Amino acid sequence: MCGIVGIIGNQPVAGRLVDALKRLEYRGYDSAGVATIHRGVMDRRRAEGKLFNLEKRLSEEPLEGEVGIAHTRWATHGVPNETNAHPHVVDGVAVVHNGIIENFFELKDELGAEGATFATQTDTEVVAQLLAKYLREGLDNRAAMLKMLNTVSGAYALAVMFKNDPGTIMAARSGPPLAIGHGRGEMFLGSDAIALSPFTNEITYLHDGDCAVISQGSVEILDFSGNPVSRPRQISQASAFMVDKGNHRHFMEKEIHEQPEVISHALGHYVNFATNSISPSATEIDFKDIPSLAISACGTAYLAGLVGKYWFERYARLPVEIDVASEFRYREMPLSPNQAALFISQSGETADTLASLRYCKENGLKIGAVVNVRESTIARESDAVYPILAGPEIGVASTKAFTCQLAVLASLAIGAGRARGTLSVAQEQELVRHLTEIPRIMAHVLNLIQPQMEQLSRDLSKCKDVLYLGRGTSYPLALEGALKLKEISYIHAEGYAAGELKHGPIALIDENMPVIVIAPYDRFFEKTVSNMQEVAARGGRIIFITDERGAAASKLPTMATITLPDVNEIIAPMIFSLPIQLLAYHTAVFMGTDVDQPRNLAKSVTVE
Numbered sequence: 001m002c003g004i005v006g007i008i009g010n011q012p013v014a015g016r017l018v019d020a021l022k023r024l025e026y027r028g029y030d031s032a033g034v035a036t037i038h039r040g041v042m043d044r045r046r047a048e049g050k051l052f053n054l055e056k057r058l059s060e061e062p063l064e065g066e067v068g069i070a071h072t073r074w075a076t077h078g079v080p081n082e083t084n085a086h087p088h089v090v091d092g093v094a095v096v097h098n099g100i101i102e103n104f105f106e107l108k109d110e111l112g113a114e115g116a117t118f119a120t121q122t123d124t125e126v127v128a129q130l131l132a133k134y135l136r137e138g139l140d141n142r143a144a145m146l147k148m149l150n151t152v153s154g155a156y157a158l159a160v161m162f163k164n165d166p167g168t169i170m171a172a173r174s175g176p177p178l179a180i181g182h183g184r185g186e187m188f189l190g191s192d193a194i195a196l197s198p199f200t201n202e203i204t205y206l207h208d209g210d211c212a213v214i215s216q217g218s219v220e221i222l223d224f225s226g227n228p229v230s231r232p233r234q235i236s237q238a239s240a241f242m243v244d245k246g247n248h249r250h251f252m253e254k255e256i257h258e259q260p261e262v263i264s265h266a267l268g269h270y271v272n273f274a275t276n277s278i279s280p281s282a283t284e285i286d287f288k289d290i291p292s293l294a295i296s297a298c299g300t301a302y303l304a305g306l307v308g309k310y311w312f313e314r315y316a317r318l319p320v321e322i323d324v325a326s327e328f329r330y331r332e333m334p335l336s337p338n339q340a341a342l343f344i345s346q347s348g349e350t351a352d353t354l355a356s357l358r359y360c361k362e363n364g365l366k367i368g369a370v371v372n373v374r375e376s377t378i379a380r381e382s383d384a385v386y387p388i389l390a391g392p393e394i395g396v397a398s399t400k401a402f403t404c405q406l407a408v409l410a411s412l413a414i415g416a417g418r419a420r421g422t423l424s425v426a427q428e429q430e431l432v433r434h435l436t437e438i439p440r441i442m443a444h445v446l447n448l449i450q451p452q453m454e455q456l457s458r459d460l461s462k463c464k465d466v467l468y469l470g471r472g473t474s475y476p477l478a479l480e481g482a483l484k485l486k487e488i489s490y491i492h493a494e495g496y497a498a499g500e501l502k503h504g505p506i507a508l509i510d511e512n513m514p515v516i517v518i519a520p521y522d523r524f525f526e527k528t529v530s531n532m533q534e535v536a537a538r539g540g541r542i543i544f545i546t547d548e549r550g551a552a553a554s555k556l557p558t559m560a561t562i563t564l565p566d567v568n569e570i571i572a573p574m575i576f577s578l579p580i581q582l583l584a585y586h587t588a589v590f591m592g593t594d595v596d597q598p599r600n601l602a603k604s605v606t607v608e
């Protein structure tokens with residue numbers, strides 16, 4: 001989603017603002033802009049499309065000035081063109097915004113009735129118009145800002161620059177995150193600490209309801225009534241070097257290949273390798289006495305949660321209620337304070353997941369967060385934080401975060417099993433021993449299947465539709481395979497529980513439709529093979545992702561069989577994620593799509 005940066009510097013800022021925006025590119029955007037103040041003149045450059053268009057504009061018409069704000073826009077209200085790109089400027093007030101001003105229709109009508117003329121289709125412009133109006137009415141900048149914040153409603157992060165005060169940037173948060181960076185004689189503002197990492201690692205995070213008045217050497221933080229509040233300064237872990245693809249063509253490729261390493265970091269946090277047991281940190285939520293667990297998340301994180309449901313129910317005999325966060329929050333599910341809830345989010349900022357978390361919190365549940373960004377809002381608002389330690393994930397399509405989420409959920413489920421007495425010490429040790437094999441097996445599999453995946457992707461890239469099937473924990477993987485393929489290659493794909501095939505989707509099967517069947521040789525193997533028979537009998541082309549025992553046991557003709565090593569059932573979802581990620585990746589590469597920033601998608605979804 002939209003990215004915000006701001007600098008009050010002691011040297012020119014335009015180039016540095018664009019560099020900082022580059023570090024926010026991963027969030028997804030479709031236009032960009034920058035505004036500065038130089039010798040009392042406020043000026044801006046904006047461009048539709050990628051940042052190189054903005055850079056071109058700036059090289060043709062440079063912007064001077066040592067104070068500025070900049071933005072990457074992911075369109076919500078109004079098409080992604082230059083006119084709608086931020087910053088929006090009205091009478092010497094420049095505004096950039098992430099989120100949605102929900103009452104913008106009413107405000108626009110009111111302002112229009114008073115004679116304001118709007119230049120854009122955006123909700124953001126009402127903020128600039130309101131501020132300009134309050135200044136005309138005689139309020140000073142700070143009073144105008146506070147009045148505006150008490151007038152608009154919705155979810156927003158805002159940065160505002162006033163031509164009449166080039167020494168100050170004001171910012172406010174009510175939803176999407178904002179980080180203030182403390183430099184040497186300079187101050188910075190960004191949507192996250194990653195954007196600011198080349199400048200400083202000393203960060204103050206704004207809380208919801210905070211308004212910051214940032215000047216060259218300091219920041220003053222107020223609530224929306226103007227009362228001072230105090231927020232700590234902390235050292236961010238975001239690395240200044242992470243926007244580097246290394247030897248890889250795309251971040252997604254790099255992140256797929258990082259998985260053996262990052263999973264070992266994740267496991268290192270939850271597993272005691274000496275005793276093959278789960279560390280106490282995994283049972284910070286007391287799983288022993290809860291009657292059930294609620295899990296909620298969005299997209300790929302939700303699918304990790306769905307795998308987790310199988311594990312908690314099987315290994316800990318703990319009933320799990322799971323739903324996508326956008327439904328969970330409105331389902332009016334009866335909840336009781338003796339339950340616990342887990343929220344899974346790579347970014348830790350997803351609006352729907354956060355809203356579900358708050359709903360559970362209001363109902364008195366104990367809250368756990370499985371997050372990648374430990375400084376995120378979801379982490380901050382939780383009772384127990386379970387970091388996945390995947391490192392920054394830049395590719396919009398989640399890969400390493402998914403498998404690290406799985407590794408953490410598997411550890412939590414085993415820990416819960418021990419706490420609830422449904423697993424013995426010996427069973428725990430056996431399961432943990434399998435978990436510790438994941439990094440080695442993943443590294444082996446990545447080497448083993450790479451050439452075959454490239455070859456197969458060439459064929460897939462010619463298809464219009466693809467079906468994925470799986471049973472048990474392979475069912476969420478089928479959904480994830482379809483999600484991954486559609487989001488980066490734009491090929492239509494659907495995932496189904498293999499047993500559901502004959503209840504509808506079987507009608508789609510013909511000789512043009514590849515059916516990707518994910519079937520390790522587990523308890524469900526025979527049943528899944530029966531479903532494959534149904535596909536084969538109708539001329540469907542099967543891509544069979546299985547293991548050595550599965551490949552030996554199935555006699556069905558396939559378009560291709562991808563044979564992975566035999567692994568224990570608990571680690572199969574992590575290992576079987578690799579072929580589905582690589583298939584999606586290479587297919588997208590063949591099709592020439594924008595793999596790391598697929599069209600219309602955002603990395604951190606901070607609006608409903």
Ligand code: F6R
Nearest residue numbers: 299300301345346347350397398
């Ligand atoms: C798909 C993908 C998304 C995210 C979803 C939730 O590859 O990345 O479906 O999983 O937007 O995001 P987080 O995990 O940040 O809450």
